[in-house]
Amino acid sequence: MMPLWLVVMKKELSEALRDKRTLSMLLMLTLVYPALVGFLLHTMIERGTRTEKAGIDLVVVGGAQAPNLLAQLRQKNVNVSESAAMSDADIGALLRKKKVVGVLRLAPEFGEYYAELRPAPLELWFDSSAEKRDQRLEVETILREYSNSVASARLQAHGVSAVILSPLRLQRYDSVSSATGGNARISAMLGMFFIPVLLFGLSSAIDSTAGERERRSLEVLMAQPIPVRELVAGKWLAASALAAIGLTVELLVAHGVLSKLPLEEIGMSWRLSLPMLAMVIGSTLPLCLFVGAVQVAMAMNSKTFKEAQASASIVAMLPILPLVIIPMMDLSTQNWMYAVPVLSNQTMFQALATGQALGWVPYALTCVLPLLLAGVAIAFASFRMKSERYVLAV
Known part of the structure; x- marks a missing residue:
């Protein structure tokens, strides 16, 4: 017999994939953004080689x-x-x-x-x-x-x-290899690809909670013989699955685009193999689960569909701040960075791309902490779902 949470998950996924808005969002973020980055890099290459050519x-x-x-x-x-x-x-x-x-x-x-x-x-x-x-x-x-x-x-x-006229003769020696230096720059750019993970499952998370509540279809689901935790888990995993699918396709497309560009012309290189890219994708699965849980919890804590959209969208933008502030402050990599969602994935990818050896602490913080926070968010969402005042909007 199929688990009840899996039944709910399949139902939410089928409804989300029939929604043109969800499909448009997935298509735009998985294809347009990598293509845009590829175009910008291609323009940089053209400018960098224009002097030698013309x-x-x-x-x-x-x-x-x-x-x-x-x-x-x-x-x-x-x-x-x-x-x-x-x-x-x-x-x-x-x-x-x-x-x-x-x-x-x-x-x-x-x-x-x-x-x-x-x-x-x-x-x-x-x-x-x-x-x-x-x-x-x-x-x-x-x-x-x-x-x-x-x-x-x-x-x-x-x-x-x-x-x-030259009392001193300075000679500079950079110990970093060209491949390592190039990977450091390209990994910092690729860190921006983790941001859309906050948007892939946003529409599904809001529509399956606040949307169903306004349409009164949530009452029908609550009338079925299904535990609240199974119902919430199905909605959570559906939103998380969309985030994971979108992020995987986006990174694969980005890998295909960047591997075709002559990045060596501008001092960069793309030496990442598919196994290393698979490690990066695997480390983002806890992030997808965390994002889906927070979005579901925020949407269920809202009174209306519009309020859920506003609150969840604001929360989705918060992880972008460390990605902008930390490079401006020129901070060195520290263990606490692995405890910040999105920033932890970017920091880990930079370390892997530059050939650094990571201990167990970064992996634990990157994977375990988002799962713990996701559990807290789902527990709160289940608590809200048990409230008849919330379901009946009274």
């Missing part, structure tokens, strides 16, 4: 006074276009077209000052609103390198070694 377009005014400088720019993959004298207004009009990274204007006295070993004046005009910041910084780097090479040559011409 070069840097730079207009130079008065370049005849510094042929060596122009040669240095062209050698560094800068497309130099020499121009006649331009006024400030003409330069501004050219930059507003956003076709060049900037305008390098050499003052008329540039050659004279350069010959007299005086600082030769030149101006770099740019539009900071244009999406060419990296290219502009590269041009500035080339100009600094050229200035340093000229200074070194002048010192050597006067019998002074250029080494005295």
